[in-house]
Amino acid sequence: MLTRRSVLRASLALPAVGLLAACGGGSDKTPMTAAESTGSGASGTSAVEGTPTPIQSSGSAPTAVSSMATPEGSPTASGEVADVDFTIVDGPEPNSLDPCVGTAYQYAVNAIFNRLVIWNEKMSVEPSLATSWSVSDDHKSWTFKLRENVKFHDGSPFTSADVKATIDHILDPNTKSNRRANFTLIKEVQTPDDHTAIFITDPVTPDFPFLMADGSANIICASALQKMGGADYGRKPVGTGPFKFEEWVPNDHISATINEDYWGTRPLVRRFVYKPVPDPATRVIVLKSKQADLVFGLPPADVPDLQKDSSLKIIDSPSLTITEMQLKQAKPPFSDKRVRQAVNMAVDKEAIIKNVMGGFARMLKTPDCPGLWGAFEFDPLPYDPAKAKQLLSDAGFAGGFEVTISYTSGRWPGDDQVVQAVQSYWSQVGIKATIKKGDQATFIADLTKDPATNPNLVVMPQRTSYYTDYQLYRLYQSGAANAEAAQRSGYNNPEVDKLLAQEREEFDSEKRLPIFEQVQKLIWDDQPFLYLFSMVNLYGMMPKVSGFTILPSGDWVPGAITKG
Amino acid sequence: MTVYIIKRLLALIPVLIGVSLIIFGIMKLIPGDAAEVLVGTNGSAADVERIRETLGLNKPIYEQYWLFVSRAAVGNFGRSTQTGRPALTEFSSRVKPTAELAAAALILAIIFGMLTGIVSAILQYSVWDYLVTVVSLIGVSAPIFWTGLMMMLLFSVWLGWLPATGSGSLSRLIMPALALGSASTAIIARQMRSGLLEVLRQDYVRTARAKGLREWTVIARHAVRNALIPTVTVVGLQFGYLLGGSVLTETVFARPGVGSFLVSSIQARDIPVVQATIMLLAVAFLVVNLLVDLLYAVLDPRIRYS
Numbered sequence: 001m002l003t004r005r006s007v008l009r010a011s012l013a014l015p016a017v018g019l020l021a022a023c024g025g026g027s028d029k030t031p032m033t034a035a036e037s038t039g040s041g042a043s044g045t046s047a048v049e050g051t052p053t054p055i056q057s058s059g060s061a062p063t064a065v066s067s068m069a070t071p072e073g074s075p076t077a078s079g080e081v082a083d084v085d086f087t088i089v090d091g092p093e094p095n096s097l098d099p100c101v102g103t104a105y106q107y108a109v110n111a112i113f114n115r116l117v118i119w120n121e122k123m124s125v126e127p128s129l130a131t132s133w134s135v136s137d138d139h140k141s142w143t144f145k146l147r148e149n150v151k152f153h154d155g156s157p158f159t160s161a162d163v164k165a166t167i168d169h170i171l172d173p174n175t176k177s178n179r180r181a182n183f184t185l186i187k188e189v190q191t192p193d194d195h196t197a198i199f200i201t202d203p204v205t206p207d208f209p210f211l212m213a214d215g216s217a218n219i220i221c222a223s224a225l226q227k228m229g230g231a232d233y234g235r236k237p238v239g240t241g242p243f244k245f246e247e248w249v250p251n252d253h254i255s256a257t258i259n260e261d262y263w264g265t266r267p268l269v270r271r272f273v274y275k276p277v278p279d280p281a282t283r284v285i286v287l288k289s290k291q292a293d294l295v296f297g298l299p300p301a302d303v304p305d306l307q308k309d310s311s312l313k314i315i316d317s318p319s320l321t322i323t324e325m326q327l328k329q330a331k332p333p334f335s336d337k338r339v340r341q342a343v344n345m346a347v348d349k350e351a352i353i354k355n356v357m358g359g360f361a362r363m364l365k366t367p368d369c370p371g372l373w374g375a376f377e378f379d380p381l382p383y384d385p386a387k388a389k390q391l392l393s394d395a396g397f398a399g400g401f402e403v404t405i406s407y408t409s410g411r412w413p414g415d416d417q418v419v420q421a422v423q424s425y426w427s428q429v430g431i432k433a434t435i436k437k438g439d440q441a442t443f444i445a446d447l448t449k450d451p452a453t454n455p456n457l458v459v460m461p462q463r464t465s466y467y468t469d470y471q472l473y474r475l476y477q478s479g480a481a482n483a484e485a486a487q488r489s490g491y492n493n494p495e496v497d498k499l500l501a502q503e504r505e506e507f508d509s510e511k512r513l514p515i516f517e518q519v520q521k522l523i524w525d526d527q528p529f530l531y532l533f534s535m536v537n538l539y540g541m542m543p544k545v546s547g548f549t550i551l552p553s554g555d556w557v558p559g560a561i562t563k564g
Numbered sequence: 565m566t567v568y569i570i571k572r573l574l575a576l577i578p579v580l581i582g583v584s585l586i587i588f589g590i591m592k593l594i595p596g597d598a599a600e601v602l603v604g605t606n607g608s609a610a611d612v613e614r615i616r617e618t619l620g621l622n623k624p625i626y627e628q629y630w631l632f633v634s635r636a637a638v639g640n641f642g643r644s645t646q647t648g649r650p651a652l653t654e655f656s657s658r659v660k661p662t663a664e665l666a667a668a669a670l671i672l673a674i675i676f677g678m679l680t681g682i683v684s685a686i687l688q689y690s691v692w693d694y695l696v697t698v699v700s701l702i703g704v705s706a707p708i709f710w711t712g713l714m715m716m717l718l719f720s721v722w723l724g725w726l727p728a729t730g731s732g733s734l735s736r737l738i739m740p741a742l743a744l745g746s747a748s749t750a751i752i753a754r755q756m757r758s759g760l761l762e763v764l765r766q767d768y769v770r771t772a773r774a775k776g777l778r779e780w781t782v783i784a785r786h787a788v789r790n791a792l793i794p795t796v797t798v799v800g801l802q803f804g805y806l807l808g809g810s811v812l813t814e815t816v817f818a819r820p821g822v823g824s825f826l827v828s829s830i831q832a833r834d835i836p837v838v839q840a841t842i843m844l845l846a847v848a849f850l851v852v853n854l855l856v857d858l859l860y861a862v863l864d865p866r867i868r869y870s
Contacts, residue, residue, distance in 0.1 A: 093828065095602075095646040095647050095832075096646075096647055096648070101648075103602070103604055173614060173617075173618065174618060176602055176615050176618060176619075176648070177611075178602055178603045178604060178611060178615075179611070180610075180611050180614070181608040181610050181611050230648065231643075231647065231648035231649055234647065234648065235647070235649070249820060250654070250657050250658055250820055250825070251658065251814075251818075251819075251820030251821065251824055251825060252661075252730060252731060252732070252819075252820040253730070275729070275730070275818065276818065277729055277818035278815050278818060278824065279709070279815050279816050279818065281709075281713055281816075282713070282716065282728065282729060282816055282817065282818055285713070285716045285717065285720060285721060285728045286728055286729055286818075288720075288721045289716075289720040289721045289724065289727075289728050291720075291727060291728055291729065438595070439596075439830075439831045440596075440601055440604075440831055440832075441594070441595065441596025441597065441600060441601045441831060441832070441833045442594065442595045442596050443596075444596055444600040444601065444604070445595035445596040445600065446595070448600070448609070448612075
């Protein structure tokens with residue numbers, strides 16, 4: 001039997017903390033290094049049993065205006081630019097580097113573009129291309145002051161026209177923007193002068209600055225877009241970021257060279273390279289043979305071996321990506337709360353985290369994303385197969401029932417084994433699960449299937465949410481659950497809907513937090529999903545590399561990158 | 565001869581129509597479409613519907629197919645749903661590394677396969693023969709992703725001689741070509757061995773020896789040349805295997821190329837790219853086999869095409 005302490009140790013992934021202790025010595029001068037971000041994340045989550053606590057009460061509300069002039073330090077970084085490549089390796093090949101079209105793009109896009117505002121460690125926002133912002137008294141218009149003397153890579157100056165062009169581009173029906181629906185509340189972008197952009201929104205939203213930190217809202221160059229057209233812009237992007245796009249050899253690499261005129265902290269390496277390596281085993285080889293500076297997406301099973309290699313640094317940092325199984329619950333069996341509680345109690349999640357995920361995952365204790373402002377923690381239902389059986393029989397399913405678990409195999413390391421573990425735990429309480437492996441397209445078709453006609457379907461997506469309303473509204477609001485395809489579990493709680501409607505219009509963060517707490521408590525009691533775990537960003541790097549940040553959002557922030 | 569070639573090329577047309585129908589049918593039968601993949605798990609139904617409209621995916625299926633065929637007939641395969649660029653551009657920007665890989669693997673397979681096949685036939689039941697048999701067995705049985713990873717461990721991690729991934733230089737071609745070519749080498753070696761053994765029992769070989777020719781001349785001029793016909797057939801068919809194997813090889817070695825792109829395009833339900841790629845690969849395969857048939861006449865003067 002596992003002791004509570006051993007489980008805690010596993011779920012906090014101490015190995016990485018140990019590494020921190022080993023390498024933390026000389027890094028106190030650089031404010032945001034990858035290594036330190038790990039530390040703050042690992043210790044930042046504290047749970048007091050019984051009483052729900054805001055996970056990130058220190059994070060600031062989106063409406064708070066910050067007016068830091070240069071968030072990433074002074075533009076004149078000390079030190080010479082070394083004539084070396086900085087190489088990042090991950091699995092996917094992007095389809096486009098147009099920020100609002102691309103999927104699996106963020107490393108290259110983060111190197112080439114800037115947004116108006118940028119996430120920080122606590123998932124609130126800081127100035128980037130905007131220096132300050134404010135909302136009008138009627139909450140309908142947001143005014144952003146833009147940074148002056150910023151140039152695009154093609155030499156044209158950055159002005160409010162580019163901000164307007166970015167929003168127009170996202171909303172253009174001919175752009176295949178994948179998050180367009182989030183931006184349709186922007187009714188107008190006004191540009192009273194070159195360095196002011198005013199957004200008129202309907203409905204009003206207190207989360208507007210968060211929307212400007214979305215990956216889709218990276219600012220594109222109006223004149224270059226007009227000259228090239230969308231498809232070509234996605235192949236030869238022009239941004240304001242620390243690296244200028246150089247070349248993209250499909251499925252081989254994307255490279256960018258240093259932007260000598262960068263307005264923020266300049267990296268101290270000449271070239272940025274992103275290489276897609278689709279096979280996880282090959283990524284381990286790339287790391288071991290030291291052919292990249294940073295390798296993402298390491299299989300947890302290989303990590304203990306890699307950690308023994310003192311010439312590598314293996315780091316895990318908090319991530320906003322969560323894994324859960326969504327239960328289609330418009331009809332029995334999952335329409336019964338007792339059944340949903342039973343499927344949660346039947347699964348030993350701590351054991352899965354420890355044995356399958358190698359400790360590189362954290363137990364979900366909130367219907368929100370752990371790590372977001374406004375996320376509250378609750379006690380997870382204990383692993384109790386006897387109680388689960390009892391609940392099932394109370395609900396009239398003493399003989400169990402059959403379900404199908406649909407998921408995408410090979411999307412993240414450990415996915416097959418997690419599904420198999422759930423299948424075997426469920427079989428112990430009489431639920432017979434058939435596993436359906438598919439590619440992403442097959443899976444999305446299942447994810448969006450009508451809950452009313454597919455009552456025994458369970459789907460396992462991985463999701464990333466960037467702010468609390470984004471997570472709660474998308475997953476638990478009954479309208480979003482039924483009409484819009486992103487979430488089709490069929491979860492429907494009128495009380496939850498009412499509270500969500502309230503918090504969406506509440507601009508006072510002090511008043512908004514209690515609503516967040518209340519709505520999350522209701523949802524947690526309903527247990528609409530099988531809550532599994534939140535992921536960690538697991539990556540390996542060369543020990544001499546420093547000067548960048550990996551954020552919980554999955555973004556990496558190029559700062560004064562050096563290779564020692 | 566010319567008439568024969570023209571006839572064979574014309575026969576391509578029904579084959580290609582069949583291929584296009586099958587691909588289109590399968591891509592439509594499997595669940596999910598390009599719009600859903602583009603939007604992913606974070607978008608909404610409205611986003612999916614709008615992209616479907618942009619891509620023309622909400623038109624009736626026969627209309628979509630007709631649109632495709634009528635355009636493909638004049639060499640326009642449409643635009644990739646993933647990147648928005650012409651499908652042919654996407655194909656041609658990746659064809660070079662795959663062609664290099666397939667050619668290198670085929671050349672390796674032919675050279676090593678024929679040599680070891682000849683050696684083991686001449687020295688039948690010797691240690692060399694058994695060794696070649698065992699190594700061939702391993703070559704055929706070991707999957708590419710396993711041999712690939714083992715080679716990377718040896719040459720990239722332990723010895724540090726070769727880069728593990730990428731393309732564009734000879735050092736990056738060696739391991740993928742060996743991994744991809746190993747199975748074909750083994751098959752060609754087995755074919756060469758059994759073909760040669762049969763020929764060596766023929767009367768004309770005994771006659772050649774009887775008239776006092778040197779053993780080397782007997783083997784090279786009389787035996788091997790006659791054993792080549794079945795081997796060349798196998799080589800032509802191996803080309804198809806190599807194209808298929810390039811998918812795995814490119815994935816394991818993170819090489820850019822048509823194979824890995826085809827897989828990701830199928831996963832993204834990118835029908836224009838899948839159609840363009842498979843049809844062009846089908847043409848390449850059929851042309852290679854036509855060349856093999858023509859080669860018969862060169863090898864064996866008794867064969868005539870008229």
